Amino acid sequence: MARIVMKFGGTSMAGIERIRSVAERVRAEAERGNEVAVVVSAMAGETDRLVQLCREAAALYDPREYDVVVASGEQVTSGLLAITLQGMGVKARSYMGWQLPIRASGHVSALIEGIDVAVLDRVFDEGGIAVIPGFQGVTGDNELATLGRGGSDTSAVALAIAMQADRCDIYTDVEGVYTTDPRIVPRARKLDLVTYEEMLELASVGAKVLQTRSVGLAMRFAMPLQVLSSFEDKPGTMIVSDDALEGTDMERNVVTGIAHDLNEARITLSEMPDRPGGVAAVFAPLAAENIIVDMIVQSVPRPGSPSDLTFTVPTASLSHAVAEIEKVREQVGFKEILTDTDVVKVSAVGVGMRSNAGIAAKMFETLAERGINILAITTSEIKVSVLIPEDYLELAVRVLHSAFGLDEERSF
Amino acid sequence: MARIVMKFGGTSMAGIERIRSVAERVRAEAERGNEVAVVVSAMAGETDRLVQLCREAAALYDPREYDVVVASGEQVTSGLLAITLQGMGVKARSYMGWQLPIRASGHVSALIEGIDVAVLDRVFDEGGIAVIPGFQGVTGDNELATLGRGGSDTSAVALAIAMQADRCDIYTDVEGVYTTDPRIVPRARKLDLVTYEEMLELASVGAKVLQTRSVGLAMRFAMPLQVLSSFEDKPGTMIVSDDALEGTDMERNVVTGIAHDLNEARITLSEMPDRPGGVAAVFAPLAAENIIVDMIVQSVPRPGSPSDLTFTVPTASLSHAVAEIEKVREQVGFKEILTDTDVVKVSAVGVGMRSNAGIAAKMFETLAERGINILAITTSEIKVSVLIPEDYLELAVRVLHSAFGLDEERSF
Incomplete structure (x- = not known):
């Protein structure tokens, strides 16, 4: 017997027919003798509808009342x-966030402080199943709180931790985590295992299967996660800690996956004089406006000579960022602001990189062989990212996927 | 300064534009220096949609979970x-049924047990407005409860009583209570004042402006009600006790209004032998099946001789009632079951009837003059009802409205 949290997203809950197939899956898990709590999202589209109503009601809506409205989904x-x-003869009951309670602080993007699972222990003792709304909790003042978009993943992981569950299964509309986007590389493989850190890097560079926050939470408490399809009856991808990986997967690739992110825009400030505080004067106002700056590249040929400063921001923040930088033009003294939205960030991710020095070099070489120009480079312990012209996206992903040995072997 | 509960129905809450005009009205009331609590219904159509989802999920749905779903509207x-x-600069906060709390017992058609208004006193002290969802409460087990369709009127009246409000204003899509259906009689007048008892009789015979249960509750605690339009800025109809009426309206008509109800079907059991217990044998199974029997007419020409027994049931219950009566056919010994759905009940209602003997006689005479056949008659202290063929509905209502002096005086 195991304790399992099953989480179903909006697509899986969109209409009674789909809810019925979710219920079949929940029943099957319970019939295997497991103790099951289910966390559900609102029907696909419903949260958007409710958010839109709040916006129409008042441009600056009260976060507390917003939470009252959107928690209803x-x-x-x-x-x-x-x-x-x-209706299928399964003993089940729902428990709202305020009933358990799921204690949370703040509104609109509240943080979970703790979950009281005493009532769930009773439910399991009586052979029942608990159904719990994701995305919501209750504050110390007894007010409804919501966790921010995609928060149901975090609800599920937090509940699994509080319940001391053996596993948290996230049912979604894909079969798991892939080595890359299967729409670009038909030979992409579903991964059996990824580490939390790899998942965080894959998610943050565009492979959005799980809310980043939920993966971070699972990592902190070493709660095993599984991503799997709510529509097909197959094992998905297990997300585990580095330790859990050891010994289980001797022949694992050094690179786990190739991710890409189209949501980046490049800004270059040309001929920037090498003055003390020049770079800081550019980034301080962006930080103050909560504009996320990602890849930053500057090379100063020799001390005192002017150079170009290149960095990326989310495409949606581009015009905002440019307006902020215009304000410091005189102070910083650059010549021009050049922008480019036709760029894409492509990343190779894998914990194996830690002990393998040649990954970045191999990546640059592979791209160079195909004549793909690299506009910027950043690296972290388990990731190498390059910014390239958007036109080369598919080509770059395909050649990297192949070069790092990720293509599925097929027998013809 | 007065304490006022304002209640808005689903039509008034259907969409942000309408909610905005509701808010204007609430602000105006507060700006007159009043302490205001607002009770709202779900958007028109929303409760139906949620009920339908429950029905699709399982034919025999759990009342507790039904309440979880439908309370969301x-x-x-x-x-x-x-x-x-x-957004209009008015200090306002919502308080759910479980937050106040509104204590209720049961599910689906729960009864309100009490409302804790301590938090509202604080809201009013700080110059704020409280917005409270109608239709919902919370049980002693901390479960969501709903009050049954139309329950928001009852929520509003119960809240007004708990708050010791001066008045409970029910905003709706009509301008008030009329002497009769204005679609039938264009010269129908809006009534300035009706008593609770008159309102109960008018509602139960088809003038459905307020949920009957809410009127009964207001009567028990002598809470003044006002029915008025949410779309036009005019005084509506005050619903008050008999005492409040005294002296205020010297020239009030003996008859307050003419109501009608198409939702009645007639059943006649012909040539029923005059046996002890015969009538009881007919009505006992109907009562056991919760079929409401309204007008009952029997005249036995002389003891021992057979007679016809006529009564009415709601049209929706007709086939069910006939099936039940068939089961006792042998025991009762009637000859035939005759049914007729093309009938309508027309009623004259007014507290003035108590001291005025001639109303029934005048009603029969007026109908006879126009050749309208009366199929059954019932009377109560403040009401005379006749069952007539449906074809004569409009004619009967018009001639009675005129005969009892209810037509609006117009200057041409």
């Missing part, structure tokens, strides 16, 4: 799943 | 109205 699906399970 | 409109009020 998960309330509806929780009740409907409990009804559906009961 | 009012949660959404409460939050949206609070946001809209704040």
